[in-house]
Amino acid sequence: MPSIAIVGASGYGGTELLRLLHRHPSLDIHLVAAAASAGAPVRTAAPNIPDRAGGGELLDTVDVEGLARADVVVLGTPDEVSLELAPALLAAGTRVVDLSGGFRLDAATFRTWYGHEHTAPVHAMDGTDPAVYGLTEHARESIAAARLVANPGCYPTATLLGLIPLRELLEPAGIVVNAMSGTSGAGRSSRDTLQASVVHGDVVAYGAPSHRHTVEIETHGAPGGMSAPIVFTPHLVPMSRGILATISAALRPGVGQADVDATLADAYGSEAFVHVLPVGEFPRTKSVHGANSCLLSAIVDERTGRVLVTSVIDNLVKGAAGQALQNVNVMLGLDEAAGLDVIGVYP
Numbered sequence: 001m002p003s004i005a006i007v008g009a010s011g012y013g014g015t016e017l018l019r020l021l022h023r024h025p026s027l028d029i030h031l032v033a034a035a036a037s038a039g040a041p042v043r044t045a046a047p048n049i050p051d052r053a054g055g056g057e058l059l060d061t062v063d064v065e066g067l068a069r070a071d072v073v074v075l076g077t078p079d080e081v082s083l084e085l086a087p088a089l090l091a092a093g094t095r096v097v098d099l100s101g102g103f104r105l106d107a108a109t110f111r112t113w114y115g116h117e118h119t120a121p122v123h124a125m126d127g128t129d130p131a132v133y134g135l136t137e138h139a140r141e142s143i144a145a146a147r148l149v150a151n152p153g154c155y156p157t158a159t160l161l162g163l164i165p166l167r168e169l170l171e172p173a174g175i176v177v178n179a180m181s182g183t184s185g186a187g188r189s190s191r192d193t194l195q196a197s198v199v200h201g202d203v204v205a206y207g208a209p210s211h212r213h214t215v216e217i218e219t220h221g222a223p224g225g226m227s228a229p230i231v232f233t234p235h236l237v238p239m240s241r242g243i244l245a246t247i248s249a250a251l252r253p254g255v256g257q258a259d260v261d262a263t264l265a266d267a268y269g270s271e272a273f274v275h276v277l278p279v280g281e282f283p284r285t286k287s288v289h290g291a292n293s294c295l296l297s298a299i300v301d302e303r304t305g306r307v308l309v310t311s312v313i314d315n316l317v318k319g320a321a322g323q324a325l326q327n328v329n330v331m332l333g334l335d336e337a338a339g340l341d342v343i344g345v346y347p
């Protein structure tokens with residue numbers, strides 16, 4: 001049976017992957033590693049995960065040689081840690097899916113938007129052995145062959161699944177994306193602004209106008225790419241998980257609702273995880289809570305000549321661990337939906 005290892009198994013992305021792997025019929029969990037929490041029982045980080053060992057399975061320390069014995073390693077680590085670990089793991093002969101932003105851009109764009117040099121430029125998008133941007137529905141073939149998959153960010157996943165199929169129908173200029181995320185999007189953090197007493201009953205915009213996910217959306221699918229900048233504004237909302245993005249874009253002359261509907265149906269009609277709602281219905285985050293799904297709706301406003309696309313995902317599932325597992329399945333030639341056949345929890 002193929003095997004998987006996780007670094008960052010005590011973080012929100014890592015524990016969510018453990019939850020999904022619990023249902024996976026054909027992947028062996030080889031190692032689960034962390035940093036400060038190494039040596040602690042897995043259940044202290046993930047009380048929802050049944051204890052496989054029965055006697056308190058412990059989080060391991062990071063040991064590249066040991067990790068590389070797995071067929072694939074998922075990194076649920078901060079950017080700077082992934083920049084070090086991914087090249088070392090690739091050199092040791094395994095394959096990597098990285099949840100961080102470390103490998104989603106070319107080295108020059110990374111330097112501009114992250115404010116420091118890319119320390120592994122050979123594996124950045126422009127390198128000789130480049131990472132593949134793992135938006136599964138739009139990159140299956142490259143993912144299957146990849147050694148390193150850069151798992152897309154949560155906001156870009158929600159936004160690009162709505163934007164990419166419609167590219168040919170849209171005017172590249174003036175695209176506006178507003179998105180809302182629950183607090184787990186920030187990871188297992190103890191920042192004061194993420195305390196329940198602050199977040200409860202509060203909504204706030206942040207990171208605009210230069211949130212790093214802006215350039216990720218421009219680079220990986222916005223019509224016009226980086227020469228037609230988008231306006232992206234994220235907001236923090238008082239829920240644990242979930243992302244809702246609204247995308248407003250001008251339509252090319254002559255494009256109407258029927259063209260939009262036909263294009264989305266063509267793109268996603270046979271997809272297991274992306275579903276388009278009937279015109280006039282708007283998706284809610286609760287519908288995808290805990291699921292690897294993206295729900296989309298698109299409605300044309302003839303008055304303004306624009307289309308409004310609404311997209312919802314669970315940031316920890318389709319926006320992180322679920323899409324990572326989908327990519328692992330594709331890389332290993334397994335059933336793409338294995339471990340992911342969970343529908344959302346409602347209400």
Ligand SMILES: NC(=O)c1ccc[n+]([C@@H]2O[C@H](COP(=O)([O-])OP(=O)(O)OC[C@H]3O[C@@H](n4cnc5c(N)ncnc54)[C@H](OP(=O)(O)O)[C@@H]3O)[C@@H](O)[C@H]2O)c1
Pocket residue numbers: 007008009010011012013014033034035036037038062075076077078079081099100101152153154184185186187188189315316319320
């Ligand atoms: N949260 C989301 O919705 C989301 C969505 C998409 C992508 N991402 C990305 O996924 C990555 C993980 O996010 P998260 O939310 O899971 O973060 P998190 O909850 O803060 O967890 C971070 C994990 O990284 C581990 N870690 C930190 N330094 C390490 C080191 N030097 N060596 C090995 N492990 C180390 C931590 O272990 P210890 O706790 O033991 O120190 C912890 O397990 C980040 O790059 C994030 O940007 C997150």
